[in-house]
Amino acid sequence: MLKPVNNIRMKAFVIAITLGLNVSAHSAVINAVESTVEELRISKALKAMPNVAARLSTRVDKFSAQLNQATNYTVMTQLVIRHGSGLWLDAKKSFNELNDFDDRPLYWARLQMSKALRSSNTFAELFENQQNKLLWTLELLSRGQMDVKFDKKADKKILLTGFDPFFLDRHIDQSNPSGVVALSLDDLVVSIEGQSAEIEVLIMPVRFADFDQGMIEELISPYIEQKSVDMVITVSMGRDNFDLERYPALRRSANAPDNLNVLTGGSKNNPIVPELNNAALQGPEFVEFSLPVSAMLKGAGKYQINDNRKISTVPGGTFNAETLADIQSQTSVGGSGGGYLSNEISYRSILLRDKYNLMLPVGHIHTPRIKAFDQQALMDIVNQTKNMITQGVAGL
Numbered sequence: 001m002l003k004p005v006n007n008i009r010m011k012a013f014v015i016a017i018t019l020g021l022n023v024s025a026h027s028a029v030i031n032a033v034e035s036t037v038e039e040l041r042i043s044k045a046l047k048a049m050p051n052v053a054a055r056l057s058t059r060v061d062k063f064s065a066q067l068n069q070a071t072n073y074t075v076m077t078q079l080v081i082r083h084g085s086g087l088w089l090d091a092k093k094s095f096n097e098l099n100d101f102d103d104r105p106l107y108w109a110r111l112q113m114s115k116a117l118r119s120s121n122t123f124a125e126l127f128e129n130q131q132n133k134l135l136w137t138l139e140l141l142s143r144g145q146m147d148v149k150f151d152k153k154a155d156k157k158i159l160l161t162g163f164d165p166f167f168l169d170r171h172i173d174q175s176n177p178s179g180v181v182a183l184s185l186d187d188l189v190v191s192i193e194g195q196s197a198e199i200e201v202l203i204m205p206v207r208f209a210d211f212d213q214g215m216i217e218e219l220i221s222p223y224i225e226q227k228s229v230d231m232v233i234t235v236s237m238g239r240d241n242f243d244l245e246r247y248p249a250l251r252r253s254a255n256a257p258d259n260l261n262v263l264t265g266g267s268k269n270n271p272i273v274p275e276l277n278n279a280a281l282q283g284p285e286f287v288e289f290s291l292p293v294s295a296m297l298k299g300a301g302k303y304q305i306n307d308n309r310k311i312s313t314v315p316g317g318t319f320n321a322e323t324l325a326d327i328q329s330q331t332s333v334g335g336s337g338g339g340y341l342s343n344e345i346s347y348r349s350i351l352l353r354d355k356y357n358l359m360l361p362v363g364h365i366h367t368p369r370i371k372a373f374d375q376q377a378l379m380d381i382v383n384q385t386k387n388m389i390t391q392g393v394a395g396l
Contacts, residue, residue: 032131033124037260039115041168045108048172052102056109059083059090064116071122073130080117080134084141087113092147095183101378103179106203107164110142139205144186145219148200152189156197156230156396158389159223160185161345163236166206166259175374177367177381178235179203184382190390197230197393206259206341208252212275216348224349225356230396232349233291233389236342238366241304242384244293245364247286247311247321248347249335250274256340264339268312271333274344285332286311287350288324289363292395299391301384303368308336337364361396 045053063083070076091106114135117123123131150157162182165174182201189198202219204210223229251271252264266272273280297305312318313330321327337343346364353362365385370377 053108055105060112067120084138087142144202152198154196154198158199158231159229160201160233162203171372173372180378181385192394224352231361234345234364243306243308243366245337246309247336249332251332253339290361291363292392295395296388296392299388302380
């Protein structure tokens with residue numbers, strides 16, 4: 001069920017952004033008025049899958065038309081807040097009504113809205129920090145920031161994150177099972193052995209710049225710091241089966257581009273430390289997840305579930321780590337989840353756990369991978385992820 005946006009909270013958010021308070025400024029990858037690499041793929045997506053890429057066009061068109069009438073920053077801020085939150089709600093409603101397990105309409109509609117924002121004449125006249133705040137706010141709100149409301153009176157609260165589709169130059173019609181899992185499980189209450197848990201979700205970008213500028217910390221840290229959730233699960237697309245990634249690593253090393261075709265900058269021979277707000281991310285070489293792994297391994301379904309301990313280090317190479325103490329003195333190359341953003345979101349979330357709520361269960365699920373869009377596989381992945389989480393609730 002969709003929940004109305006809290007008007008008092010929304011007004012406060014409008015004031016904060018308008019005055020430049022408590023809102024992170026997104027570091028522009030290129031000039032803020034130029035289309036990004038992601039936005040340049042829109043025409044190809046509309047041609048390849050018009051019913052998907054244009055599914056949420058009503059919201060996109062309304063936003064675009066009202067932007068053209070906006071004459072100042074305050075009005076544009078109000079439009080971004082209204083339609084950013086509105087896009088998230090529209091996407092959830094469409095996803096639930098059609099029940100087709102498709103996360104892609106939200107991704108492509110968001111890009112069409114960010115492109116419309118950049119193309120606005122009034123946007124071009126704003127200061128750079130104002131432009132960046134508008135783009136950043138659109139990203140946060142259209143990813144569910146204002147819609148995390150634990151209001152089902154369940155015994156436990158679970159925050160779950162997914163990711164956008166990625167590797168779109170390989171398959172323009174690519175879906176991401178983690179995004180499908182997020183949209184499928186949002187607002188869901190699961191129960192086992194007399195204990196219930198409500199799930200609320202966020203969806204993250206596949207862009208190094210957003211991670212470096214603190215998007216993960218901005219979206220996740222309030223719930224960990226305020227001790228308002230009982231488990232945090234980050235999810236991404238991975239390998240052949242399900243992997244529970246035990247030892248996330250500090251450094252980036254994957255030879256793979258993000259959605260802006262930016263590389264990590266690191267390699268297996270030269271892994272690099274990511275940033276947080278223009279400084280090197282501070283933390284140990286490895287951390288350990290705290291999910292109720294024994295219970296989650298019982299999640300019934302089509303795929304095998306692994307407690308994955310495989311890591312890579314200098315000078316140790318690649319091996320299965322037995323304990324965290326065994327690997328802390330080595331330089332990390334890749335964690336159990338690799339050397340890409342799936343590893344990094346897990347690492348950053350666990351750092352927040354260690355800072356604010358040491359006993360909180362936090363960790364990462366890698367789902368089986370798919371090519372392009374495979375509805376049956378996505379259904380199987382969602383059902384088994386739900387079973388894993390439900391079993392995990394018994395272990396809380």
